[in-house]
Amino acid sequence: VARADDSVVLVEGNVREGNQHVLLAQQVLQSGQVSREGKRSVPLKSGNYYFHALTEDGLVFLCFAKRERKTSICFNFLAYVKQTFLATFSDEQWRTAIAYSTTFVPFSDTIVAGLK
Numbered sequence: 001v002a003r004a005d006d007s008v009v010l011v012e013g014n015v016r017e018g019n020q021h022v023l024l025a026q027q028v029l030q031s032g033q034v035s036r037e038g039k040r041s042v043p044l045k046s047g048n049y050y051f052h053a054l055t056e057d058g059l060v061f062l063c064f065a066k067r068e069r070k071t072s073i074c075f076n077f078l079a080y081v082k083q084t085f086l087a088t089f090s091d092e093q094w095r096t097a098i099a100y101s102t103t104f105v106p107f108s109d110t111i112v113a114g115l116k
Contacts (some may be wrong), residue, residue: 001058001085001104001111003094004035010097011104011113014064021064025051034060039075043067054078057086059094080114 002009007029012022024044028034033042034053042051047067054061054073061078083092085107093103 001021001094001107002029002082003058004055004058006061007035008099010094010099011107011111013108013115023103025062025064028062029060034062041071041074050054050074052078054082056082057062060087061085077114081111084110084114 001011007026009029011051012025026050028042034040034051034055037055040053040055042053044050050065050067050069052063052065052071052072053076059082061079061081063074065074073108086106087103088110097103
């Protein structure tokens, strides 16, 4: 979960080992490809993976998935994360937070739980 206007990552959750996808997510965020409102799928250069993005209400919700994964599953997951995030945190909390603020750390477990 990141802010759309400045690409500040607020929280992440993952079940993958390593951090290459985190670095790639930062590149996707900073590229501006996902800053506009709406749904987008951004293929990686290899073509085997995509970042699916749901950008709404000033926030970007990203999902890293294999190309074979149905996009509807990814966007349903992102809608769940968005709904839960906005129900948990106020606008003021996420609009003024620094990157990876401890305020959002417990939400990482919520993201991972949604993946299972």
